Amino acid sequence: MLKAIGLRSVDDLFAPIxxxxxLNRDLKVPRQLAESEIVDFFRERSRENGEGYTSFLxxxxxxxxxxxxIDSLISRGEFLTAYTPYQAEISQGTLQSIFEFQSMICELxxxxxxxxxxxDGSTAAAEAVMMAxxxxxxxxxxxxxxxxxEYREVLATYATHQGMxxxxxxxxxxxxxxxxxxEMSITAETxxxxxxxxxxxxxxxxxxxxxxxxxxxxxxxxVSIAEAVSLGIVEPPREAxxxxxxxxxxxxxxxxxxxxxxxxxxxxxxxxxMPGRLxxxxxxxxxxxxFVLTLATREQHIRRxxxxxxxxxxxxxxxxxxxxxxxxxxxxxxxELAKQNLAKTAYAAGEFAKHGKILFGGAPRFNEFVVQxxxxxxxxxxxxxxxxxxxGLPLKKFYPELGNAALWCSTELTTRSAxxxxxxxxxxxxxxxxxxxxxxxxxxxxxxxxxxx
Amino acid sequence: xxxLTRKASLQVNQNEGxxxxxxxxxKAAWKxxxxxxxxxxxxxxxxxxxxxxxxxxxxxxxxxxxxHFTRLSTWNYAIDLGMYPLGSCTMKYNPRVNEAVARxxxxxxxxxxxxxxxxxxxxxxxxxxxxxxxxxxGMDAITLQxxxxxxxEMTGLLMVRAFHQSKGNARKKIxxxxxxxxxxxxxxxxxxxxxxxxxxxxxxxxxxAALEAQMNEDVAALMLTNPNTLGVFExxxxxxxxxxxxxxxxxxxxxxxxxxxxxxxxxxxxxxxxMHLNLHKTFSTPHGGGGPGSGPVAIKKIxxxxxPTPVLVTNPDxxxxxxxxxxxxxxxxxxxxxxxxxFVRALAYIQANGPDGLRQTTEDxxxxxxxxxxxxxxxxxxxxxxxxMHEVVFSDKLQAKKGVRTMDIAKRLIDxxxxxxxxxxxxxxxxxxxxxxxxxxxxxxxxLFIEAMKSIAEEVEEDPQTVLDAPHSTRVSRLDExxxxxxxxxxxxxxx
Numbered sequence: 027m028l029k030a031i032g033l034r035s036v037d038d039l040f041a042p043i044x045x046x047x048x049l050n051r052d053l054k055v056p057r058q059l060a061e062s063e064i065v066d067f068f069r070e071r072s073r074e075n076g077e078g079y080t081s082f083l084x085x086x087x088x089x090x091x092x093x094x095x096i097d098s099l100i101s102r103g104e105f106l107t108a109y110t111p112y113q114a115e116i117s118q119g120t121l122q123s124i125f126e127f128q129s130m131i132c133e134l135x136x137x138x139x140x141x142x143x144x145x146d147g148s149t150a151a152a153e154a155v156m157m158a159x160x161x162x163x164x165x166x167x168x169x170x171x172x173x174x175x176e177y178r179e180v181l182a183t184y185a186t187h188q189g190m191x192x193x194x195x196x197x198x199x200x201x202x203x204x205x206x207x208x209e210m211s212i213t214a215e216t217x218x219x220x221x222x223x224x225x226x227x228x229x230x231x232x233x234x235x236x237x238x239x240x241x242x243x244x245x246x247x248x249v250s251i252a253e254a255v256s257l258g259i260v261e262p263p264r265e266a267x268x269x270x271x272x273x274x275x276x277x278x279x280x281x282x283x284x285x286x287x288x289x290x291x292x293x294x295x296x297x298x299x300m301p302g303r304l305x306x307x308x309x310x311x312x313x314x315x316x317f318v319l320t321l322a323t324r325e326q327h328i329r330r331x332x333x334x335x336x337x338x339x340x341x342x343x344x345x346x347x348x349x350x351x352x353x354x355x356x357x358x359x360x361x362e363l364a365k366q367n368l369a370k371t372a373y374a375a376g377e378f379a380k381h382g383k384i385l386f387g388g389a390p391r392f393n394e395f396v397v398q399x400x401x402x403x404x405x406x407x408x409x410x411x412x413x414x415x416x417x418g419l420p421l422k423k424f425y426p427e428l429g430n431a432a433l434w435c436s437t438e439l440t441t442r443s444a445x446x447x448x449x450x451x452x453x454x455x456x457x458x459x460x461x462x463x464x465x466x467x468x469x470x471x472x473x474x475x476x477x478x479x
Numbered sequence: 480x481x482x483l484t485r486k487a488s489l490q491v492n493q494n495e496g497x498x499x500x501x502x503x504x505x506k507a508a509w510k511x512x513x514x515x516x517x518x519x520x521x522x523x524x525x526x527x528x529x530x531x532x533x534x535x536x537x538x539x540x541x542x543x544x545x546x547h548f549t550r551l552s553t554w555n556y557a558i559d560l561g562m563y564p565l566g567s568c569t570m571k572y573n574p575r576v577n578e579a580v581a582r583x584x585x586x587x588x589x590x591x592x593x594x595x596x597x598x599x600x601x602x603x604x605x606x607x608x609x610x611x612x613x614x615x616x617g618m619d620a621i622t623l624q625x626x627x628x629x630x631x632e633m634t635g636l637l638m639v640r641a642f643h644q645s646k647g648n649a650r651k652k653i654x655x656x657x658x659x660x661x662x663x664x665x666x667x668x669x670x671x672x673x674x675x676x677x678x679x680x681x682x683x684x685x686x687x688a689a690l691e692a693q694m695n696e697d698v699a700a701l702m703l704t705n706p707n708t709l710g711v712f713e714x715x716x717x718x719x720x721x722x723x724x725x726x727x728x729x730x731x732x733x734x735x736x737x738x739x740x741x742x743x744x745x746x747x748x749x750x751x752x753x754m755h756l757n758l759h760k761t762f763s764t765p766h767g768g769g770g771p772g773s774g775p776v777a778i779k780k781i782x783x784x785x786x787p788t789p790v791l792v793t794n795p796d797x798x799x800x801x802x803x804x805x806x807x808x809x810x811x812x813x814x815x816x817x818x819x820x821x822f823v824r825a826l827a828y829i830q831a832n833g834p835d836g837l838r839q840t841t842e843d844x845x846x847x848x849x850x851x852x853x854x855x856x857x858x859x860x861x862x863x864x865x866x867x868m869h870e871v872v873f874s875d876k877l878q879a880k881k882g883v884r885t886m887d888i889a890k891r892l893i894d895x896x897x898x899x900x901x902x903x904x905x906x907x908x909x910x911x912x913x914x915x916x917x918x919x920x921x922x923x924x925x926x927l928f929i930e931a932m933k934s935i936a937e938e939v940e941e942d943p944q945t946v947l948d949a950p951h952s953t954r955v956s957r958l959d960e961x962x963x964x965x966x967x968x969x970x971x972x973x974x975x
Binding site for chain 2: 027030031032033036039040043044047048049052053054055056057058061063064065067068071072074075076077079081083086087089093095097099101102103104106107108109110113117118119122123125126129130132134139140142143145147148176179180182183184187188189230259261262279280281282283303306308309318320321322323325326328329332335336337340341342343345346353354355357359360361362368369370373407411438441442443445
């Protein structure tokens with residue numbers, strides 16, 4: 027090949043790079059590994075990563091069963107190793123599946139249009155807020171304190187340089203948004219209100235009332251949904267103007283936090299301000315049905331600095347997992363699945379109530395609940411961990427006002443015996459071993475730093 | 480058409496409607512275990528919040544689902560079928576061991592909030608990948624949090640802004656060459672910087688005199704792709720960095736084309752202050768039909784205080800942990816820690832290559848692009864004769880005389896069994912054909928590609944209409960994009 031090009035050595039190809047910058051040594055990375063060594067390496071890491079533990083964690087990342095056909099199908103090279111479907115004639119597989127995804131997300135959320143996906147629920151929420159601000163021309167944003175704390179942090183990052191002031195609005199004793207406080211928080215400058223339902227505590231919000239208050243003041247309502255399985259049995263927030271969802275719980279592995287699948291859904295009249303890729307139906311020269319990427323004039327590769335967002339790559343393969351999951355469970359299965367989550371959680375909350383206080387009992391919840399204890403949540407979790415159980419998420423770091431509280435989650439995969447086992451360990455309180463103290467002190471310092479911020 | 484049969488031939492493929500059109504009541508592909516806790520009264524638990532109906536969600540059987548998606552899959556072109564020479568997209572082979580290790584139990588199912596003490600495996604993966612990417616780029620620190628290239632750009636510019644702000648002046652604008660990706664200006668806007676375009680010189684490189692003239696204390700950074708989108712290495716890169724640094728500006732490198740540099744030259748050594756990588760380009764994680772990507776951002780020491788939270792740290796006892804207490808951080812750009820599954824794959828890729836393999840990958844990628852350039856030079860117009868790195872940009876100047884444009888040639892390439900190259904980009908080349916073969920292609924596959932391109936050029940001379948009407952062999956012919964945009968149909972609706 028070198029001869030064909032008329033060169034003597036490979037180094038000639040790199041002649042355009044000034045000699046003083048060329049790397050004249052090996053990169054300091056480990057030597058080449060054989061495939062068997064790579065597999066061994068990751069199996070080893072897997073063993074150091076919670077393999078075989080029973081977990082009660084949710085908080086924006088949910089453990090649901092993933093039907094095996096999801097991985098069989100997404101592993102097909104034609105899906106796995108294709109690019110963004112710009113060349114429609116040889117991308118109809120990806121395009122039709124995205125069209126089906128958009129359609130099912132509409133059915134599930136009660137909205138009229140949905141995009142092809144966003145990075146995740148947190149960035150989808152931030153982008154949905156920016157969209158609402160563009161639509162209303164009013165720049166300030168009211169954010170529920172019961173929105174996932176990390177989603178709030180992401181929104182704060184995005185908002186900083188957009189000139190979008192954020193106001194946080196609190197929750198009441200039932201865990202739902204405090205409606206009086208909400209009403210006072212919305213001003214003539216408020217472009218939108220961002221809430222989550224089921225919210226971070228698993229409590230289902232009174233979306234209709236929130237929407238009424240919000241709309242009466244001329245603002246838009248953006249609803250974030252982090253637990254999409256809830257939509258099998260919980261009425262979708264149809265009164266919202268924009269829905270920003272994390273679809274991870276529909277067939278996407280927990281994967282230590284990613285990749286997940288965000289998606290934005292809204293009303294037809296707002297579609298031209300929606301960020302992200304969109305697939306539309308059309309016809310070819312012979313009148314046959316086909317699908318294309320459409321409304322690209324919103325996007326960065328056409329509009330450059332005037333685009334609705336800089337988003338380019340989305341989460342197509344993860345959206346395909348979600349698509350297959352929704353197809354497997356379908357109209358009846360999604361309801362039955364959600365119902366099992368509801369039943370497990372009702373049972374778990376009942377059992378935990380025997381040894382701790384269940385907060386926010388006054389409102390409906392889906393598959394999460396907050397348990398307040400006299401003992402420190404982290405101390406409880408350390409005890410559970412010895413029995414290979416991962417307890418609920420300690421909330422002190424995010425909500426110090428709730429005292430010793432933790433957010434517990436149970437799904438269809440949580441067995442009754444696991445719940446009984448965890449509850450049994452909850453009230454047991456052995457003397458703290460001396461060796462645990464340094465770790466606790468470090469945690470206390472971290473918490474103090476968090477609270478200070 | 481004379482070479483058509485060498486690469487591809489026609490084959491029957493299955494028709495398949497939308498999944499909704501196969502649905503009928505009573506069909507199911509799911510089964511739940513018996514409930515081991517008491518049944519609940521949903522009305523009592525949920526009241527008005529209970530959903531009564533799931534509308535038109537489908538009801539189908541498992542074999543129907545398998546056939547549905549398998550049939551759809553056969554309508555796609557993919558790297559697994561052949562060369563996918565999309566310039567600037569780096570469509571290289573996606574090793575299957577990466578997929579296998581990403582599905583190992585503890586790696587696939589680790590919860591992001593599980594205690595750090597039982598997350599050491601995941602944290603070790605984050606640490607190793609971070610260290611190796613820092614070594615590969617020659618930078619000082621890295622954040623893995625951004626979910627894609629454009630997200631990395633945003634993160635990088637947030638850090639640039641925070642850096643300038645810490646010096647008392649956030650500055651006003653970003654310089655962007657006219658050859659840049661569209662994400663660059665869109666990102667600058669998201670971080671509230673004005674965009675100022677920078678002209679290229681006759682070699683297709685940054686015009687130093689123009690840069691000198693446009694550089695002042697209002698400029699926060701220059702966003703530069705290197706090699707640039709013409710596949711040309713910016714030879715004056717250090718002078719560019721010097722001009723920026725002299726006025727307090729920073730050099731941002733879009734790492735989209737890093738596949739031309741790994742193991743041969745390091746951006747950190749030629750003056751770059753901040754850059755993003757695309758793990759789904761250079762580091763072989765699959766594109767998946769448009770994601771998931773991953774866009775780590777590597778930085779020099781001066782930007783380290785501003786990286787997104789949390790930051791991975793090593794405890795005195797050697798265990799790994801996240802540090803959330805970073806007062807100068809730009810904040811979070813994503814929930815949790817980034818697209819972890821992509822980190823696993825990228826690390827496996829680096830392991831499978833080692834230092835020798837990484838170097839050779841780059842050499843092969845550049846060699847392949849030059850082989851294609853040599854093979855097609857003369858047949859297609861080469862607007863810039865500057866040496867080519869990993870991709871080569873031709874123009875349709877010769878074929879345009881017959882009324883055939885780059886998109887037509889691209890569509891005809893489909894009939895020859897190839898995915899088209901990137902069309903009409905970069906914007907500085909009218910009618911661009913941007914070809915990036917990557918290291919994955921054998922000389923046999925590239926010869927077929929060169930033959931196909933030459934055959935199309937002949938067709939343009941002899942029978943341009945065949946090219947203008949292409950593709951001829953696909954399930955659907957060219958689709959009406961104007962109608963799609965004018966009256967958008969973005970979802971299926973039940974027929975009432």
